[in-house]
Amino acid sequence: GESVGLHLPTLSVQEGDNSIINCAYSNSASDYFIWYKQESGKGPQFIIDIRSNMDKRQGQRVTVLLNKTVKHLSLQIAATQPGDSAVYFCAEKNRSGGGADGLTFGKGTHLIIQP
Amino acid sequence: GAGVSQSPSNKVTEKGKDVELRCDPISGHTALYWYRQSLGQGLEFLIYFQGNSAPDKSGLPSDRFSAERTGGSVSTLTIQRTQQEDSAVYLCASSLALGYSPLHFGNGTRLTVT
Numbered sequence: 001g002e003s004v005g006l007h008l009p010t011l012s013v014q015e016g017d018n019s020i021i022n023c024a025y026s027n028s029a030s031d032y033f034i035w036y037k038q039e040s041g042k043g044p045q046f047i048i049d050i051r052s053n054m055d056k057r058q059g060q061r062v063t064v065l066l067n068k069t070v071k072h073l074s075l076q077i078a079a080t081q082p083g084d085s086a087v088y089f090c091a092e093k094n095r096s097g098g099g100a101d102g103l104t105f106g107k108g109t110h111l112i113i114q115p
Numbered sequence: 116g117a118g119v120s121q122s123p124s125n126k127v128t129e130k131g132k133d134v135e136l137r138c139d140p141i142s143g144h145t146a147l148y149w150y151r152q153s154l155g156q157g158l159e160f161l162i163y164f165q166g167n168s169a170p171d172k173s174g175l176p177s178d179r180f181s182a183e184r185t186g187g188s189v190s191t192l193t194i195q196r197t198q199q200e201d202s203a204v205y206l207c208a209s210s211l212a213l214g215y216s217p218l219h220f221g222n223g224t225r226l227t228v229t
Contacts, residue, residue, distance in 0.1 A: 032215050043119075043206050043220035044158075051215055089157070095214070100160035100174060101146065103218070107157035 012112040019080050021109045023073040023090035030092040030104075035064060035075045038087045038108070047075070047088075077111075085113045117141065119221035121207050127227045128197055136192040136224045140209030147190050148208045148218060149182055158206065164190065165212055197228045 013019045025033075031052035036044035048059045050066050050073075057064050063076040073090055087108040094102035120139040128134050140147050149161040160174035164184040175181070179197075184190040194201055204225050208218035 034217050036220075041222070043208075043222045046217045046219060049215070049217050091218075093215075101148070101163050101165070101171065103148075103160070105158040 009107075010110045010112065012114055013080055015082060015113050015115050016079055019077045019084070019111060021075045021077075021088050021090075021111065023075075023106055025071050025073060025090075025092045027092060027094055027104070028071070029094045029096050031095040032093040033064070033066060033073050034091040034093075035062075035073075036089040036091065037084075038089065040086075044089055080111075080113050082113050082115070085111060087111070119207055119209055119219055121205075121221035121224050123224055124222065125225045125227075127229060130199060130228055131196055133193065133195045134197055134226065136194075136205050136207075136226070138190045138192070138207030138209075138221060140188065140190070140207070141219055144209035144211055144219070145187065146210045146212035146218075147184055148210075149190070149192050150206045150208065152204045152206055152223070154203075161192070161205075194226075197226075199228045202226055202228045 034049040035047040037047050038044045048062050048064050050057045050064045055066055061078045065074045075088060077084055087110050089108045090106045092104050119141055122137045126134055145166045147164045150158040151161055152158055162175055162182045163171040179195045182190060182192045192205060204223040206220050206223040208220040210216050210218045
């Protein structure tokens with residue numbers, strides 16, 4: 001079946017550098033995408049979302065890019081800080097609905113910030 | 116403002132016992148979701164409530180699992196005759212249930228079955 005996947009399970013970056021976390025999706029019916037951050041012992045925290053009618057959306061130090069042609073989603077974090085260390089999940093929503101309200105979560109990428 | 120609240124935060128139970136996990140969603144959120152997360156794994160969908168509609172139970176792993184949502188607000192996830200493989204973090208989320216609104220998660224209940 002169609003699913004959301006992540007290219008790299010672990011990403012290590014130097015403090016102050018920019019980081020890019022990637023996510024591939026294969027469901028062409030998905031029209032809404034969400035990034036979450038999960039710190040140890042906590043639930044996933046909403047970071048930023050994007051609808052399929054957009055290519056780019058910016059938040060505070062974060063940017064989400066959506067390439068519908070290759071079905072690719074990325075989260076860019078600028079000037080990474082120690083507090084950015086966490087697991088990052090992407091999620092897609094199928095506009096046709098279906099089980100789980102049409103939501104599918106990726107398995108996550110562990111971002112490690114090195115001093 | 117208040118986020119999604121789950122209780123207890125930790126629960127240790129003996130194999131074969133029943134457990135109840137509680138979720139208080141964000142006020143005004145009509146959609147409520149339960150997920151399960153095993154150590155180092157992704158989110159496994161369990162059940163979804165939307166308003167007064169029949170819940171989507173397609174993710175419940177067995178008939179030992181059930182959930183209720185009373186008055187369109189608080190939800191309880193019940194696991195009967197717990198097994199060791201039920202050990203996981205159980206996460207609750209709520210949303211406005213508009214087509215493009217994100218889920219907001221609680222911090223979960225860590226269930227350990229001994």
